[in-house]
Amino acid sequence: MHDLLDIKGRTALVTGAGQGVGRRVVLHLAEHGAGAVIVNDYRAERAEAVAAEVEALGVRAVPAACDVSDLGAVQTMVRQATESAGAPVDILVNNAGNAGPNPTEAMSRPFWEQRPDEWNGFLGTNLYGVLNTTHSTVGEMIDREYGRIVNVVSDAARFGEKGRESYSAAKAGAAGFTRSLAASAGRYGVTANCVSLAATRTPRTADRLEDEQLQAAIMKRYIIRRPGEPEDAANMILFLCSDAASWVTGQTFPVNGGYSFAL
Known part of the structure; x- marks a missing residue:
């Protein structure tokens, strides 16, 4: 039977893929015909x-340890x-998110009590990480006139959540x-989209959601009253x-x- 979601032997790179949503994305891609998957985690x-x-699924896999907030490390x-x-x-x-490899308690203080070096973890992983990996891969996608880019964002940004200013x-x-x-690269056969998540069960959220x-x-606050799953x-x-x-x-x-609606 034809698989509408067949990846057709393409090579994929998934960041923050060592657990949670990223791990499940990697396995989905492998189960739907990926030729190779690069598994990134710090x-x-x-x-x-x-x-x-x-x-074990019979698909080529390359583990790739790297902090995505470091452009040089990403390029390598x-x-x-x-x-x-x-x-x-x-x-x-x-997919890489949260505060990166070195979170501190200071990151949970009110924004007006934080220093820039205390919010840079969120910016480094969630914004610069996206810029770094895209910058390191999209040029070849454009040359080949094919590419799929998916950035995992959050309803903390769409809706706004108290106490999550830097992350949002x-x-x-x-x-x-x-x-x-998307506007710049679309004519070269490269698409770019976001998936925005709310409360999803991952190792980071498990303790809260198991209570x-x-x-x-x-x-x-949710219409479907269960946590999201990877x-x-x-x-x-x-x-x-x-x-x-x-x-x-x-x-x-x-x-x-x-959790929130969009037109």
């Missing part, structure tokens, strides 16, 4: 573990990983960048990576259980 052991899962990662994969990046999923700013910046990139009372309080996000991301979405670009798709 922790080498997590990237290697997910790469082993991909290899892309060069080495594509050499190992034997092909350039066709599909880029910028970074995600909103990534969404604006995506729209501009039944806390989960119930959080879910009161599969919910990965389903939309897979669609946008496939040729089924070849006429879709410059858009932000909320996968949020009805």
Whole structure:
């Protein structure tokens, strides 16, 4: 039977793929015909573990440890990983998020009590990380006149959430960048879209969402009163990576259980 979401042997790079949504995206791509998947995480052991899962599916996998906020490190990662994969990046999923590899308690203080070096973790991973990986891959996509770029953003940016100013700013910046990139690169066969998530069950959120009372309080703001699962996000991301979405670009798709609505 024809698989509408067949990736057709393309090579994909997924950032922040050592757990949670990123891991599930990697496995979705492998299960739908990817030729190779580059598994990025700032922790080498997590990237290697997910790469082993991909290899068990019979798909080439390249673990690639790197902090995406470091442009030089990203450029080296892309060069080495594509050499190992034997092909350039066709599909880029910028999933890496949160505050990067070195979060501190200061990042949870009110914004007006923070210093710039305390909010740079959010900007580095969620905005500069997107710029760095895209800058390191989109040129070859344009040369080949094919590319799929999906940036994972957050309803913290679309809706605005108290106490998440730096994170919201970074995600909103990534969404604006995506729209501009879509306008510039579309005539070269490169699409760029965002998937906007709300409360999704990942290792980072598991403790809060496993507390039944806390989960119930959080879910009161949701139309579908359950947390999102990595599969919910990965389903939309897979669609946008496939040729089924070849006429879709410059858009932000909320996968949020009805936390907020969009026209």
